[in-house]
Amino acid sequence: MWEHIEQALQDSMGRVTTKIATLLPGILAFILALLIFLILAWLFSVLVRALLKAVKFDERLGSGANTLTEWSPASTPTSLATRIVFWGFVAIGVLVGVSAFEAASAEPAVSAYMFTYLPHIVGAALLFFVGNILARFLSRSVLITAVNLNLHYARLLATGAKWLVLILTTAMALDHLSIGGQIVDLAFGILFGGIVLALALAVGLGSRDLVSRSLEREASRPMETQQEERLHHF
Amino acid sequence: MARIELPEETRKRVEAIGTTEFVLGIAGPVHPQDLRAKAIEWISSLATTPLKTVIVYMGVDERAQTRPPAGVIEFVPYPPSQGDPSTGPWMEIANAQRSALALASLLQAKVCAVVHSDLAALLDPASRFLVAPVFDGKFDLVSPIYPESKYEGLINKGLLAPLSRALFGRRVRFPLPFDFCASARLLPKLVDPNPPRSQPGAQLLWPSNIVAMEGGQIGQAHIRASHTTQSDGLELSAVLGQLVGSLFQEIEACAAQWQRVRGSQPAEIFGAPPPEGETTETPADVKPLDTHPLFDSFLLGSRNLEEVWRLVLPPVSLFELKRLTRLTPEQFRMPDELWARIVYDFALAYRLRRIGRTHLLGALTPLYLGWVASYAQDVGSTSAAEADQRLDRLARIFESNKPYFLSRWRWPDRTN
Structure with a gap:
């Protein structure tokens, strides 16, 4: 009996080794392709940086640069362009690596599936990344503007804006990955509709107080106006 | 040319x-x-x-x-x-x-x-x-x-x-x-x-x-x-x-x-x-100003914008601002030294682009209103000449704090 077990174990070990040996050229091809593209990415990013610095790209971009740096404050337009070039090459490297893996391996189905799904993953990651930046930017903009308008519910507004964008982005990313199917659409619709309905009810029910408070403020405005007129900031 | x-x-x-x-x-x-x-x-x-x-x-x-x-x-x-x-x-x-x-x-x-x-x-x-x-x-x-x-x-x-x-x-x-x-x-x-x-x-x-x-x-x-x-x-x-x-x-x-x-x-x-x-000074200017709305704007800012200020100001300034929020409007005085350092820290954050520049300058407004409240309390019952002296003191404090700005400008991460 032990001989049978030993034989079966040896057979399965042999199959694993054969499998690894079959996959090894594909993995090596993938790593090699990725390495080559990493070197190319580094080379091209250095070239692009030197070129953009030579043509004074940041200065020439003028007011456009201001808009760009508002969204990504720590980066100059040159460094952003350099990073885009670098990561573009890395992404191409991954795609070429996957196709090299497919060519070298005896399991074309896996790589074919990966190859078709990879753009979805990249797209979803990009969506989520952009959505995150947008949510953070909008939340901060709403918070600062609301504070400067003396709105006491500034934080609530900012948090609401942030989560609306995040929920919308997550639903879009999941949809892009084909995860959850219609459940995500339905859940998002219910959640979004629920938020809007809740806001509408809150505004509708709370507006009585709001209107009365506004009227009270209007009644006491002459005093405040006198106060304001005495202060001149500019 | x-x-x-x-x-x-x-x-x-x-x-x-x-x-x-x-x-x-x-x-x-x-x-x-x-x-x-x-x-x-x-x-x-x-x-x-x-x-x-x-x-x-x-x-x-x-x-x-x-x-x-x-x-x-x-x-x-x-x-x-x-x-x-x-x-x-x-x-x-x-x-x-x-x-x-x-x-x-x-x-x-x-x-x-x-x-x-x-x-x-x-x-x-x-x-x-x-x-x-x-x-x-x-x-x-x-x-x-x-x-x-x-x-x-x-x-x-x-x-x-x-x-x-x-x-x-x-x-x-x-x-x-x-x-x-x-x-x-x-x-x-x-x-x-x-x-x-x-x-x-x-x-x-x-x-x-x-x-x-x-x-x-x-x-x-x-x-x-x-x-x-x-x-x-x-x-x-x-x-x-x-x-x-x-x-x-x-x-x-x-x-x-x-x-x-x-x-x-x-x-x-x-x-x-x-x-x-x-002068353009009217009799009303001699009377003290009600600083409550200015103080309220400062308080609202300190309650909500701390996360933004934390990206710009060093812990000492944040602690000082926190202390100011516990004062009553009548007691409230923003020290000129604190105001000067706040301005310097914002100038540095503007250069370093710690956050978007529009956000940064927006976050300065409640602090500025805090300084205005403090200034208005100080000069409330003083003459125009005394108010000028008060402003000259402020300018001298900006000057005396320039080494702080210089050091932060040259080594931005040293204080934070």
């Missing part, structure tokens, strides 16, 4: 005129007949012998373009700037001032006076003090001192003037003037400052700061003109962002130069301040 674009007709007109002794530049649109009526009389009051003068103004005058140069006083219109109107009135005025200075530079004027388009300066006899010291050749720039009550021009009083004085080393009361006079030596520098600004068209003009960095002589003159800027519909945070943002840009551009400046030099003052009865 100048990067100001001038139309072909204007250039031809300038070439036909050749050179001139004096240029009067009007920084904004003006009616030519109104200008003619006020400017000719003002110019004739400047010197006993007629000055060869060119008046440059914003507008289009076909007759002025085609008429051959003949008289002692010539009129040259320049076109309105193509700037973005959403940038606000200050930017439009700065662009117009640059156009006037560029034309003066082309005309090789010995002296150039730039005045606001409401022409209020031309109606004031004391405005000759703006021009006379430059004609004498002793000064490169004369900046105005406008009559203001203690509650007027607070952005300038609390931030622009003390920060400019501390960094650029000249005690100029209005570093962002509507009217000023410059010498021929400094004209090209004002049009095309060195080091070059990255966005020349989108920046305000800070004549005294530029002249200070060029080592020029600066004087000041009391004039009795007060100007109103079309600021309807403009939020305080937007205006603060525009004015302070522009000064922060200037600081970033001239970093190599202002780091070498130590202390400050007084700028000689010409003319006499208006007598007590003639």
